[in-house]
Amino acid sequence: MQREQSVWAQLGDVLRRRRRFALACFALVLAGTALVTFTTTPVYRAKAVVQIEQPSGFILRTDLFGAGLGSTLPQEQAELLDTYPFKILVDSLVVISQYKGIHLSHYQYSERIRQLFERELCPDATAADLQACVQANAARLEGRPADRPKRERDMEQEVWARWVEDTGLIELYGEAESPRRAQDAANAAAICVVWQNEQIRKEEARYTARFIRRQLEAPDGVKAQLAKIDEQLASFKREKAFLDAQEETRALVTQIVELSTRQWQGILRLTDLRQRLAATRQRLGQEPSTLVSPTIYENPTVQEIKKQLVTAEAELLSLQAQFMDEHPRVQAALARVEALRERLRSEASRIESVQRVPNPVHQELYKNAALLSADIVGQEAQQSAMDTVLQGLRQRLLAVPELERQLTQLLRQRQVLEKQYLLLMERLQEAELSEAVLLGNARIVEMAVLPGQRVKPRRILNLLMGTVLGTILAIGFALLLEQVDRRLPSPSLTAQWLETPLVGSIPMVRDGAQAPALTDATAVEAFRHLRIAVRLAEMEQPIRVLVIASPGAGEGKTFVARHLAVSMAQSGRRVLLADADLRAPMQHRLEGVPLSPGLVQLLSGESTLEECLRPARVEGLWLLPAGAEVSYSTELLESARMSELLSQLQERYDLLVLDAPPLESTADATVLALHSDSVLMVVQPGATPREAALRAVETLRALPHTRLLGVVANRVPRSMYNHISYPPPRRQSL
Numbered sequence: 001m002q003r004e005q006s007v008w009a010q011l012g013d014v015l016r017r018r019r020r021f022a023l024a025c026f027a028l029v030l031a032g033t034a035l036v037t038f039t040t041t042p043v044y045r046a047k048a049v050v051q052i053e054q055p056s057g058f059i060l061r062t063d064l065f066g067a068g069l070g071s072t073l074p075q076e077q078a079e080l081l082d083t084y085p086f087k088i089l090v091d092s093l094v095v096i097s098q099y100k101g102i103h104l105s106h107y108q109y110s111e112r113i114r115q116l117f118e119r120e121l122c123p124d125a126t127a128a129d130l131q132a133c134v135q136a137n138a139a140r141l142e143g144r145p146a147d148r149p150k151r152e153r154d155m156e157q158e159v160w161a162r163w164v165e166d167t168g169l170i171e172l173y174g175e176a177e178s179p180r181r182a183q184d185a186a187n188a189a190a191i192c193v194v195w196q197n198e199q200i201r202k203e204e205a206r207y208t209a210r211f212i213r214r215q216l217e218a219p220d221g222v223k224a225q226l227a228k229i230d231e232q233l234a235s236f237k238r239e240k241a242f243l244d245a246q247e248e249t250r251a252l253v254t255q256i257v258e259l260s261t262r263q264w265q266g267i268l269r270l271t272d273l274r275q276r277l278a279a280t281r282q283r284l285g286q287e288p289s290t291l292v293s294p295t296i297y298e299n300p301t302v303q304e305i306k307k308q309l310v311t312a313e314a315e316l317l318s319l320q321a322q323f324m325d326e327h328p329r330v331q332a333a334l335a336r337v338e339a340l341r342e343r344l345r346s347e348a349s350r351i352e353s354v355q356r357v358p359n360p361v362h363q364e365l366y367k368n369a370a371l372l373s374a375d376i377v378g379q380e381a382q383q384s385a386m387d388t389v390l391q392g393l394r395q396r397l398l399a400v401p402e403l404e405r406q407l408t409q410l411l412r413q414r415q416v417l418e419k420q421y422l423l424l425m426e427r428l429q430e431a432e433l434s435e436a437v438l439l440g441n442a443r444i445v446e447m448a449v450l451p452g453q454r455v456k457p458r459r460i461l462n463l464l465m466g467t468v469l470g471t472i473l474a475i476g477f478a479l480l481l482e483q484v485d486r487r488l489p490s491p492s493l494t495a496q497w498l499e500t501p502l503v504g505s506i507p508m509v510r511d512g513a514q515a516p517a518l519t520d521a522t523a524v525e526a527f528r529h530l531r532i533a534v535r536l537a538e539m540e541q542p543i544r545v546l547v548i549a550s551p552g553a554g555e556g557k558t559f560v561a562r563h564l565a566v567s568m569a570q571s572g573r574r575v576l577l578a579d580a581d582l583r584a585p586m587q588h589r590l591e592g593v594p595l596s597p598g599l600v601q602l603l604s605g606e607s608t609l610e611e612c613l614r615p616a617r618v619e620g621l622w623l624l625p626a627g628a629e630v631s632y633s634t635e636l637l638e639s640a641r642m643s644e645l646l647s648q649l650q651e652r653y654d655l656l657v658l659d660a661p662p663l664e665s666t667a668d669a670t671v672l673a674l675h676s677d678s679v680l681m682v683v684q685p686g687a688t689p690r691e692a693a694l695r696a697v698e699t700l701r702a703l704p705h706t707r708l709l710g711v712v713a714n715r716v717p718r719s720m721y722n723h724i725s726y727p728p729p730r731r732q733s734l
Contacts, residue, residue: 011475013490017686017717018478026474033466036457043456046182046448048172048190052077052197053441077193077442078163078170084152086192089131091155092138093188094181096121099141104187108444113195157185169445179451186448197442209431212424222424226417233410256393259317263386270379277372284365301347306377309340313378314385318392341378348374488688491713497690498697503537503680503710504530506560507718518563522718530560530712531567537678537709544650545676547580549660549669550683551696556714557682558586561659564680569620573654577616578624580672581661582633585626591616598627602645603636609648622653637671646675663696673700678707684715 015022080086097104107116122133136146144150157176164171170193174185216223316333323330348370488494495502506526509518518524537543548561558581565577578599579587588595593614597607602624614623630636649656658676660669673679679700683693693711700708 010493013493014478014482015475017490018481021481022474022478025477026470029470029473030463030466033462033469037459037462037466040457041177042454043175043177044179044182044451044453045173045175045455046179046186046451047446048174048186048444048448049446050170050172050190050193051443051445052168052170053443077197078161081159081161081170081172081189081193085131086189086196087152087155087159088135088150089192089196090159090185090188091150091157092135093121093192094157094184095138095141096134097184097188098181104184104191105447105449107187107191108447110194110198110443113191114198116191117195157181159185159189161189172448174448175455183448183450190444190447194442194444201441205431209428212428212431216421216424216428222417222420226414226421229410229414229417233414236406236410252393252396256390259386259390259393263383263390266379266383266386270376270383273372273376273379277369277376280365280369280372284369302344302374302377305340305344305347306381309337309344309378310381310384312337312340313382314388317385317389341374344374344378345371486690488683488685488690488693490685491716494683494685494693494711494713498693498711500681500697500708501710502713503533504560504712505716506530506556506712506714508715518566523563527563527567530564531571534564534568534678534680534709537707541677541707543655543677545646545656545658545678547658547660547669547672547676547679549673549679549681549696549700550662551681551688551692552662552664553584555662555682555684555688557662558590558659560680560682560712560714561657562587562590565621565655565657566616566618568655568657569616569618572620574620574622574652575655575657576613576622576624576649576653577657578649578659579626580637580658580668582626582630582636582668583661583666585629587623587659588625591623593623593625595625596628598625600627600630600633600636602627603639603641604630605641609645634667634671637668637675642675663699664692670699670703673703673706676706678709680709680712682712682714685713686717687715 093104096102102116102120107113117130117134121137122130125133139146139148139150142150157174159175160173162171162173163169172186172189172193174182174187174189176182176185215221218224312333316330316337319327319330319333325331482489488497491502491505504526507520507522509520509523518527534543534546548557548564550557562577565575569575577587579585580599582600585595585598588598591614597612599612601607602609602612612624612627614625615621616623636642646656658672660672663669663681681693681696681700697708697711700706
C-alpha cells in the first residue's frame with residue numbers, strides 16, 4: 001500500500017510540474033475531438049430484418065451427393081452481404097428507386113419483389129440477366145458508362161448486415177447522410193436478399209434435379225446397380241435353392257434324422273434277411289438232391305436289375321428329401337422302384353422254374369432262398385442309396401453358413417441401393433417441385449422505417465472519449481517529458497535520485513531575493529527548518545566549518561549561504577559568512593560592502609584579519625568578502641595559510657559558513673570541502689541536470705573526513721512547496 005501511494009504521489013508530482021504541457025495536450029485533444037464531432041456531417045441509420053429459414057429437403061442434403069451449388073445458411077448469407085456485388089446491386093436499386101420515385105417499403109413479399117425485378121425494373125431481361133440489367137439502368141440514370149464499375153467509396157450509403165445467432169434472423173442496416181436514403185438502402189438490401197435467395201434456390205433446385213437424374217440413369221448409376229443386384233439375388237436363390245438359414249437347417253436336420261432312422265431299420269431288416277437266407281440255405285443243403293441249382297447272384301440279368309434298383313432307390317430318397325410324397329416326381333420314382341423290384345422277383349421266379357427239381361421240399365426251400373436273395377439285394381441297394389443321400393445332406397448342412405453369408409451380403413447390398421434409389425427419387429421430386437413453384441426460404445420480417453435521429457457523430461460519447469483520451473495522452477506526454485528531461489525533478493524525487501537526505505526546501509522568492517534580509521514569511525520559515533536540520537546534524541558531530549556548494553552556477557548557493565548564516569546568527573550564535581567563490585563573488589553586493597580587502601588579500605598577507613572582516617546588518621553575523629580577483633584561487637585555498645586562517649576563525653566564531661564556487665566549474669569547492677566539517681549541496685529542481693548533481697554528490701562522498709549533510713532544494717515552485725504557515729504570516733525581516 002505504501003508503494004502504491006508513493007507511485008501515485010510521484011505521478012501527482014510529475015503532473016504538477018508538467019501541468020502546462022499536460023493541460024495543453026489535454027486541451028488540444030479535447031478541442032480536436034469537439035471540432036471533428038461538431039463539424040462532421042450527421043449520419044442516419046435504418047434497419048430492416050430478414051429471416052432465413054433453416055434449409056431443409058434437397059437444399060440441406062445436396063452435399064450428400066456432392067451437388068451443393070450455393071449456400072442459403074443464415075450466417076453464410078450474412079457474410080455474402082458484405083461483398084461488392086451485393087453492395088453495387090443495392091446501390092443500383094436505391095438509385096433507380098429515387099430517380100423513378102419507387103417506394104421500396106411497399107415491396108415486402110416475394111411475389112411483389114419478383115414483380116419489381118421482372119416487370120418494373122427490367123421487363124425484357126431474362127432471369128440470368130436481371131442483375132446486370134438493373135446495374136446498367138442505374139448507371140444510365142447516373143450518367144456514367146455501364147462498363148465502368150462504380151467504386152464502393154463513391155456510394156452515398158453504407159450497407160452492412162448482422163446475423164442474430166440461433167434465430168435465423170439477419171439485421172440489415174443502411175447508413176446515409178439523409179434519412180430517406182438510409183431507409184431506402186436498408187429496404188433495398190432486404191429486397192435484394194430475398195430476390196437473390198430465391199434465385200439461388202431456383203438454381204440449386206435445377207442443378208440438383210439434373211444431378212439426381214444423372215445419378216439415376218447413368219450406366220453405373222443406382223438404378224442399374226439395383227437391377228444388377230436383383231438379378232444376382234434371383235440367380236442365387238435359383239441355383240442354391242436357399243431362402244432362409246434357420247428353415248434350411250431345420251429341414252436338413254429333420255431329413256438327416258429320418259434317413260438315419262430308416263437306415264438303421266434297413267440295417268436291422270438286412271441282418272434279419274441274411275440270417276433267414278443262411279438258415280434256408282443250410283436246410284436246402286440238407287435236402288437230398290443230385291443237382292445243385294445256381295444262386296441268383298450268378299445270373300447277369302439279376303446283377304443288372306440290382307444296379308438299376310440301387311440307382312432308382314438313391315433318386316427316390318433324394319426326391320423325398322426335396323419334395324412331399326405326393327409330388328409327381330416322387331410318385332414316378334416310387335413307381336420305378338416298385339417296377340424294378342417286381343422285375344427282380346419275376347427273374348427270380350423264372351430262374352426257379354428253370355431249375356425245378358422233383359424234391360418239393362427242396363423246391364420250396366430253393367424258392368424261399370431266391371426270394372430272400374432278391375430282398376437282400378434290394379435292401380442293400382436301398383442302404384447304399386441312403387448312404388449317398390445322407391452324405392449329400394451333411395455337406396449341404398455344412399455349407400449353410402457360407403450360403404447364409406452370401407445371401408446376407410446380397411440382401412444388404414440390395415437394401416443400401418434401394419434406400420439410395422428411394423432417397424434420390426424423393427429428392428428429385430422435391431427439386432422438381434421447388435423449381436416449379438420458385439419459392440425461397442427468405443422473407444422480410446420488418447421493413448425499415450424513416451430514421452428520426454442521427455447515429456453519427458455521437459457527441460456526448462465522442463466528448464467523453466476525447467476527455468478520456470486527452471487525459472491519457474496528457475499523462476503520457478507528462479511522463480514522456482519526465483523521461484526526456486534530464487533535469488532534477490521535485491525535491492522528494494531529487495533526494496531519491498541522489499540517494500541523499502533532503503535537509504531543506506526553499507520556496508521561490510519573487511521579491512527581495514537580492515535584499516540583505518528576507519521579507520517572505522514562507523522563505524523565512526524554510527530557512528528556520530534548514531537551520532534546525534543543521535543543528536540536529538550537530539548532535540552526531542559538531543559542525544564548525546559548513547561549506548555551501550552547488551553542482552553548477554545560478555542555482556542559488558549564494559542566496560542559501562547568506563540567509564542560512566542570517567538564520568544561524570538570529571539563533572544567538574556568532575557566525576562568519578566567508579565568500580569563498582573567488583571567481584564570481586556576490587556576498588559583498590548583498591551586504592553592500594566593498595569587495596576588497598577580503599579573503600584573497602588575507603591569504604596573500606596583504607591585509608590583516610581586522611581589515612578584512614566586516615560586521616553585517618544582522619547582530620551576530622560578520623562577513624569576509626572574497627577580495628580582488630586572482631588567477632590562482634585554487635592554490636590560495638589549498639595553501640597552509642588557509643588551514644591556519646580557518647583554525648584562527650574557529651576560535652573567534654561559533655560557525656563558519658563558506659560560500660563555495662560550483663563543483664562542476666572549478667576545483668575550488670573540492671578544496672574547500674577538504675577544509676570543512678560538513679557540506680550542504682544546493683540544487684534547483686527543474687534546472688539542475690541530473691548527471692551534474694550526481695557527479696557532484698559522488699565527488700563529495702569520495703572526499704575523506706567530509707560529511708555531506710544532504711541537499712537543499714532552492715527555488716521550489718509554490719505549487720510544489722508543502723509548507724503550511726501557522727498562524728497566518730505577517731511580513732517580517734530576517
